[in-house]
Amino acid sequence: MTGTTKGLVVDGLRKRYGDHTAVDDVSFTLAPGSSLAVVGESGSGKTTTVRMLVGLERPDGGTVRLDGRDRSARPRNRSERLSRAREIQMVFQDPYLSLDPRVTVAGCVEEVLRLHTRLNADARRSRVAELLSQVGLGEREAKALPRRLSGGQRQRVAIARALAVEPRVLILDEAVAALDVSIQAQILDLLAAIRRESGIGYLFVTHDLAVVRHIAEEVIVLKSGRLVEAGPTDRVLDAPEHPYTRLLLDSVPRRGWNPALAAPGRRALG
Template sequence: MRHTETHAGPKGLVVDGLRKRYGAHTAVDGVSFTLPPGGSLAIVGESGSGKTTTVRMLVGLERADGGTVRLDGRDRSARARGRAERLARAREIQMVFQDPYLSLDPRVSVNGCLDEVLRLHTGLDAAARTARVGELLDQVGLGAREAVSLPRGLSGGQRQRVAIARALAVEPRVLVLDEAVAALDVSIQAQILDLLRGIRRRSGIGYLFVTHDLAVVRHVADEVLVLKSGTVLESGPVDRVLDAPEHPYTRLLLNSVPRRGRVPGGAGRTGHGGPGRGPDPRSVP
């Protein structure tokens, strides 16, 4: 990893009293949590619970109205001063969105997409960038054929692998995954979750996994935070919260999870990118 500098204050991501209002509506109300280095925290709740607004504030896509966000002791709450600081913050926390097709430029090949990120954020020359692109593709289980493809030529799972590779290119400390498997078929969801577990185990990166689907939480997280109407109702180790929930809302969420025929990752909603197509064998970790 490139990040070796030290800073005063607790390590990891520390969020304290985060607040956000839109007019008369309070979207996030005093959310606090800590993600230790290399940890994995799931933020769960129904649509409108405030979970996506929370993480958008962490990555700088929304401005908080109150509270603090610190990473390894450095305050990220104030507005970044200049382009260099904005890029430095972007490298620290990266985000993978729900729909990989919308987050990828349809005119740019996979190689070009990853090379663009490396040119923006690193001082690598062309040869070094080419080598790094190959490493990233290998890390997410993609090969030479996918490297020269445009997003429309890839399956949904392959596109999400590209989005993950792009986020990993800058060696972030924290990866935010906002419903990152929700738009994929059940079997592809399981593959992506396996991929993410392997990356975390090898790299020590921290995960914030945003989901409405408690069926995936036990497979991706150490800790879980339950949000409703922008407020934290319950938090703690995954096994404790899921096996012995204290709040009625958490029990309600758990009761809504199907008990039989369930593959970790939730119900699939989109296919593999074309009728009758299965996943490319090279996309399986």
């Protein structure tokens, strides 16, 4: 993973919790403006991996670089910590937990601008309206408290908050997993449009292979903390090389689906 200066470059990432190795020698690259899916079952190490990328966990080994700048070490001061936060933002599965229930939607978004920018009050209000419009929310939603919104609307607010600082990379950790299928499609379409317009890069973390083809050009597969397969999405989903990837695909219900192929006894594969 050497020689790459642009984009997100992860090389030999490791994380242990006591005797348990959660992430073991994981490497990948996210090119500027591209979308990469990180897939695997619960316990595969995908969430631990992305928490290290945003600084919520410190790696025990390996490096994380964005446009050639090392993000692996602890930030030296508050200014560097805020700068790193602006570069890589994260949207979680349950946006309600990241929104202050006592503050309106507009206030939640403006809070980010107040922390990370020098915009005055009028400029912040204008930017908030712009961001909410970008994610399909209007003045009525802006004045509402988070509890008054649907799950899909709250996820749009979370995306607007993340975009407020104009990050280079947006990490979406199971960001549509809790939504109805029709709302999932709306959010995925919204994310695709934002990427076309802004050139932002996406790291899409999911256990759901059904959505991967619609969001990512590349995919990596994690199993027990190790990367077992990587490549273009169409190749990995249509002609998987690793038994574990085939097991994941066999677990996706579809026409002619045979649940026996996803039986627990097959999990010894790989």
